[in-house]
Amino acid sequence: MKWLLGLGFAVSLAAADPAVLEKGKAEEKRACVACHGLRIVHVQRLTRAQWDRELTKMAGWGSPIKDREALLEYLVANFGDDKPVAPLPRSEDASNQKR
Numbered sequence: 001m002k003w004l005l006g007l008g009f010a011v012s013l014a015a016a017d018p019a020v021l022e023k024g025k026a027e028e029k030r031a032c033v034a035c036h037g038l039r040i041v042h043v044q045r046l047t048r049a050q051w052d053r054e055l056t057k058m059a060g061w062g063s064p065i066k067d068r069e070a071l072l073e074y075l076v077a078n079f080g081d082d083k084p085v086a087p088l089p090r091s092e093d094a095s096n097q098k099r
Contacts, residue, residue: 016077024074027067035063042086044079051075 032041035058046054051072059065 017073020070021074021077023067023070024072024077027065027071028074031063031065031071032058035061041075042079043088045081045083045085046075046079047081048072048076051080 028038028041032038055063055065055068055072055075059068065071
């Protein structure tokens with residue numbers, strides 16, 4: 001049982017590898033922005049399984065995802081269900097509406 005916990009810890013450390021996260025961020029810009037803005041991605045807080053399903057869905061709709069694992073790691077590390085939701089940007093008058 002202890003080896004299983006150690007394995008889980010090792011996997012979580014590997015998931016936080018900065019080089020993998022940078023690859024994932026670059027993949028997000030390359031594969032996701034062609035169809036939509038990043039706000040739709042960045043406001044979500046999904047589990048690993050949910051992000052995995054989203055990537056499968058997007059690939060099915062034609063998203064040119066090349067480095068799926070790096071993108072998945074990046075999304076989970078930055079927009080996982082355990083991350084706080086970032087506040088929406090506000091205009092100078094503190095509203096969210098465009099004029």
